[in-house]
Amino acid sequence: MHFDYEKDPLAIERESFRQIRELTDLTSLTQDEAQVAMRLIHSCGDPQIMAQLRFTPGAVEAGLAAIRAGASVLCDVEMVRHGLTKRMLETPAHCFLNAPETPGLAKTNGETRCMAALELWRPLLADSVVLIGNAPTALFRLLEMVRDGAPKPALVIGMPVGFVGAAESKDALWRHCDELGLQAIALLGRQGGSALTASAFNALLRISRGIYF
Structure with a gap:
């Protein structure tokens, strides 16, 4: 039994991005936006997500400015945090979902642990990069916090996945960005997830180091 397949990682990557460019209309995007879009498509294998990317x-x-300034990186779940390219991170990424205080806060307030964990973001929130890839409730809570005067992150990458609240939370992010003074990258609809959210940020890490595909 013999399998004929490409083994060179650089060749695999080059060919993957060649096919993505061939299959995807990227003309509406800037060079750097296109890098993020291609990394997302590479991660899920579906060029059609372009229709939902904002x-x-x-x-x-x-x-990029936040990354170069060593800004805090705040993740809604550990899966997002573990998906980041550690060798390119200048500062550690944070997730407080499993912090000792979080379950008690969630029980007291009658809310999800992801929502409660955001209370522990407050000292780090100003000019941070927020990565929400799993919990719509976390994205809704972030919007509520900023609305009520919490410090604003430099960028929100909002891509929670699922059937209950996921599309609605991203729609809320997109509709209220201007009003709240937020910069955001969002994948509208039900699609998303931790891997895509981490991929979007990893693309920014690469761009910040001058790595393009």
């Missing part, structure tokens, strides 16, 4: 004007630039 960037606020200046979102990529804001994210």
Whole structure:
């Protein structure tokens, strides 16, 4: 039994991105936005997500500036945090879902642990990069916090996945970005997830180091 397949990782990557460019209309995007879009498509194998991908004007630039400034990176779940390219992170990424205080806060307030964990973000929230890939409730809570005067992150990558609240939370993010003064990258609809959210940020990490595909 013999299998004929490509083994060179660089060749695999080059060919993957060649096919993505061939299959995807990226003409509406800036060079850096296209890098993020291609990384997302590469992660899920579906060029059709382009129809749901949204960037606020200046979102990529804001994210890159935050990365270069060593901003805090705040993740809704550990799966997002573990998906980040650690060798490129200048500062550790944070997730407080499993912090000792979180279950008690959630029980007291009658809310999800992901919502409760955001209370522990407050000291780190100003000019941070927020990555929400799993919990719609976390994205809704972030919007409520900013609405009520909490410090604003430099960039929100909002891509929670699922059937209850996921599409609605991302729609709320997209509709209220201007009103709340937020920069955001969002994948509208039910699709999303931790891997895609981490991939979007990993694309920004690569761009910040001058790595393009």
